[in-house]
Amino acid sequence: MNYDFAIVGAGIAGASLAAELTDGGARVILLEAEDRPGYHATGRSAAFWDECYGGPEISPLTLASGPYLQDHGFLKQRGALYIGRRADARKVDAFLAEFGSTPVTIERLAGEELRRKVPGLREDWIHAIWEPGCADIDVAGLHQHYLSKGRANGAVLRCGAKVTSARRYAGKWTITSERTEAVAASVLVNAAGAWADTIAQIASVHPLGIEPLRRTVVQARTSPAPPLDMPLVLDIAGGFYFKPEAGKLWLSPHDEVPSKPGDVAAEEIAVAEAVDRLQQVVNWQVEAVERKWAGLRSFAPDRLPVYGYDPHVEGFAWFAGQGGYGIQTAPAAARLCAQMLLDNPRDAMTRSLDASIYAPDRFG
Ligand SMILES: Cc1cc2nc3c(=O)[nH]c(=O)nc-3n(C[C@H](O)[C@H](O)[C@H](O)COP(=O)(O)OP(=O)(O)OC[C@H]3O[C@@H](n4cnc5c(N)ncnc54)[C@H](O)[C@@H]3O)c2cc1C
Numbered sequence: 001m002n003y004d005f006a007i008v009g010a011g012i013a014g015a016s017l018a019a020e021l022t023d024g025g026a027r028v029i030l031l032e033a034e035d036r037p038g039y040h041a042t043g044r045s046a047a048f049w050d051e052c053y054g055g056p057e058i059s060p061l062t063l064a065s066g067p068y069l070q071d072h073g074f075l076k077q078r079g080a081l082y083i084g085r086r087a088d089a090r091k092v093d094a095f096l097a098e099f100g101s102t103p104v105t106i107e108r109l110a111g112e113e114l115r116r117k118v119p120g121l122r123e124d125w126i127h128a129i130w131e132p133g134c135a136d137i138d139v140a141g142l143h144q145h146y147l148s149k150g151r152a153n154g155a156v157l158r159c160g161a162k163v164t165s166a167r168r169y170a171g172k173w174t175i176t177s178e179r180t181e182a183v184a185a186s187v188l189v190n191a192a193g194a195w196a197d198t199i200a201q202i203a204s205v206h207p208l209g210i211e212p213l214r215r216t217v218v219q220a221r222t223s224p225a226p227p228l229d230m231p232l233v234l235d236i237a238g239g240f241y242f243k244p245e246a247g248k249l250w251l252s253p254h255d256e257v258p259s260k261p262g263d264v265a266a267e268e269i270a271v272a273e274a275v276d277r278l279q280q281v282v283n284w285q286v287e288a289v290e291r292k293w294a295g296l297r298s299f300a301p302d303r304l305p306v307y308g309y310d311p312h313v314e315g316f317a318w319f320a321g322q323g324g325y326g327i328q329t330a331p332a333a334a335r336l337c338a339q340m341l342l343d344n345p346r347d348a349m350t351r352s353l354d355a356s357i358y359a360p361d362r363f364g
Pocket residue numbers: 008009010011012013014031032033034037038039040041042043044045046047048049161162163164191192193194195199215216217294295296297298320321322323324325326327328329
């Protein structure tokens with residue numbers, strides 16, 4: 001069988017793109033190194049959809065993805081609060097200015113209203129921006145949705161298929177993986193998350209400098225337990241976020257530690273930082289750290305994702321560098337990338353997006 005597209009990686013990026021490409025009639029195979037898809041970044045996220053997260057160049061992808069996520073039942077409204085201390089006043093103003101002219105609904109919040117949303121908030125946290133639209137995402141549900149959609153459209157998923165070589169000859173790739181026979185495809189799509197530059201090297205394509213950064217999340221039992229309807233609370237200075245999850249607290253020190261691609265684990269120092277930062281924000285006791293995990297968020301040098309054909313190597317495409325937003329941007333990102341790869345026109349979901357800022361040729 002000769003495929004139109006062989007996608008390396010079956011996390012949210014590969015799965016969503018396979019669904020969109022097969023919707024457009026393409027023959028697609030997904031090659032996943034692990035025995036099950038979603039083991040790496042996709043299975044380790046903090047599961048939120050935040051219209052502001054990632055800044056004004058990520059926000060259009062998040063907003064364009066919103067209706068699809070909503071219509072398919074993957075969002076549950078929570079709201080987000082970006083909070084700051086007295087010294088953060090300028091950051092709050094800058095945030096309001098940055099998003100004030102975008103379609104995102106945000107407003108300043110202070111005093112009793114702020115303290116009602118986060119009971120036990122310490123006195124020095126006096127600034128806040130309220131973003132009511134922020135929601136929890138059903139990440140596993142979304143990932144399965146795309147895998148099922150791809151399967152129904154004829155996409156083939158091969159797990160335990162770690163790609164080890166890719167050679168192009170006479171307009172076709174021959175791709176070899178561990179434990180499976182070689183695959184022939186016209187286009188090789190790199191959706192390998194933290195391994196994106198490794199896959200480029202395997203295919204003799206110039207890597208883009210996509211760097212995996214470790215991020216830690218802790219599940220803590222606190223006294224009092226966080227209110228179930230408490231918003232996602234983020235430090236406007238970027239030092240933490242936390243949110244309730246089934247009576248427990250999910251908490252991150254917002255760490256970004258450069259790491260080699262691999263199966264990373266939470267380090268004690270990051271866990272301690274997370275707990276310490278929480279205790280500077282609220283007067284709750286952390287009774288136990290019940291779970292902790294870490295994953296790799298992968299960033300191109302300008303921290304924007306990379307979608308589309310490589311400008312130098314024929315038949316090689318990128319769908320990588322999803323950073324910390326690969327779940328919340330998945331519907332619009334996959335639709336846009338599929339339209340670029342199939343040379344199809346834009347539709348209602350993608351028409352407003354500026355694809356040039358995500359194109360691989362921006363790196364020269
Ligand atoms: C702690 C944490 C919290 C996060 N929170 C959020 C959040 O709240 N909201 C949000 O939108 N995003 C969040 N993210 C980011 C999001 O998880 C990522 O952007 C997204 O999962 C990236 O998806 P991916 O498919 O590109 O990567 P991955 O899920 O890592 O998938 C890449 C796949 O490629 C496979 N692969 C690698 N090499 C090979 C090879 N040689 N052959 C075959 N297969 C290969 C890997 O096995 C892997 O399964 C978070 C990330 C982390 C780590």
